[in-house]
Amino acid sequence: KAGVTQTPRYLIKTRGQQVTLSCSPISGHRSVSWYQQTPGQGLQFLFEYFSETQRNKGNFPGRFSGRQFSNSRSEMNVSTLELGDSALYLCASSFGVGVNTEAFFGQGTRLTVV
Amino acid sequence: GENVEQHPSTLSVQEGDSAVIKCTYSDSASNYFPWYKQELGKGPQLIIDIRSNVGEKKDQRIAVTLNKTAKHFSLHITETQPEDSAVYFCAASWLEYGNKLVFGAGTILRVKS
Numbered sequence: 001k002a003g004v005t006q007t008p009r010y011l012i013k014t015r016g017q018q019v020t021l022s023c024s025p026i027s028g029h030r031s032v033s034w035y036q037q038t039p040g041q042g043l044q045f046l047f048e049y050f051s052e053t054q055r056n057k058g059n060f061p062g063r064f065s066g067r068q069f070s071n072s073r074s075e076m077n078v079s080t081l082e083l084g085d086s087a088l089y090l091c092a093s094s095f096g097v098g099v100n101t102e103a104f105f106g107q108g109t110r111l112t113v114v
Numbered sequence: 115g116e117n118v119e120q121h122p123s124t125l126s127v128q129e130g131d132s133a134v135i136k137c138t139y140s141d142s143a144s145n146y147f148p149w150y151k152q153e154l155g156k157g158p159q160l161i162i163d164i165r166s167n168v169g170e171k172k173d174q175r176i177a178v179t180l181n182k183t184a185k186h187f188s189l190h191i192t193e194t195q196p197e198d199s200a201v202y203f204c205a206a207s208w209l210e211y212g213n214k215l216v217f218g219a220g221t222i223l224r225v226k227s
Contacts, residue, residue, distance in 0.1 A: 042217055042219050043220075048213055048214055055212050056212055056214045092215075105150070106157050107155075107156055108156075
């Protein structure tokens with residue numbers, strides 16, 4: 001059974017640009033959550049999607065957005081990139097929602113903003 | 115909002131010894147507590163979890179205990195091996211917030227051979 005797939009693995013962008021990251025969850029999983037990991041702030045929740053609907057949003061500016069498609073694949077977008085957006089962005093896949101189901105993480109996308 | 119504190123931040127043990135990592139949470143409504151292991155260059159890997167209706171859970175060399183009254187939970191690794199060296203994260207979530215996980219700051223575990 002394939003795991004969570006995140007693409008691309010590495011990205012280098014310039015300040016002011018925008019970026020789109022992709023996540024394919026485990027087959028049959030309908031919930032996708034996104035997290036930002038930095039040395040200073042640790043793992044922080046960005047948002048969660050289930051059945052194409054955003055169920056939850058973390059405390060991030062509106063430059064961070066996401067969406068989920070009918071096949072459960074998800075994308076997140078960061079517009080007007082800042083140096084502080086450099087981080088490892090992780091996607092987590094869960095079977096359902098609201099029943100404390102296990103979350104399985106992908107390998108992440110390492111974003112560097114220069 | 116929910117807050118999870120994790121201690122210690124670094125832990126060095128001799129191969130074969132036990133390692134214990136402790137976490138406390140602030141929201142008494144939290145009811146799901148997973149532990150993740152993250153190796154360099156990889157995403158966090160779920161190693162064990164516990165739900166609020168259970169006090170202890172064990173899986174081979176790994177065990178987790180939960181004290182709901184004190185609002186803390188702990189990870190116990192026995193007979194540590196060099197491949198246990200990694201960063202370990204505890205997390206908490208609660209039913210009303212779906213799958214949102216609030217993570218501790220992490221513990222760097224070094225197992226010396």
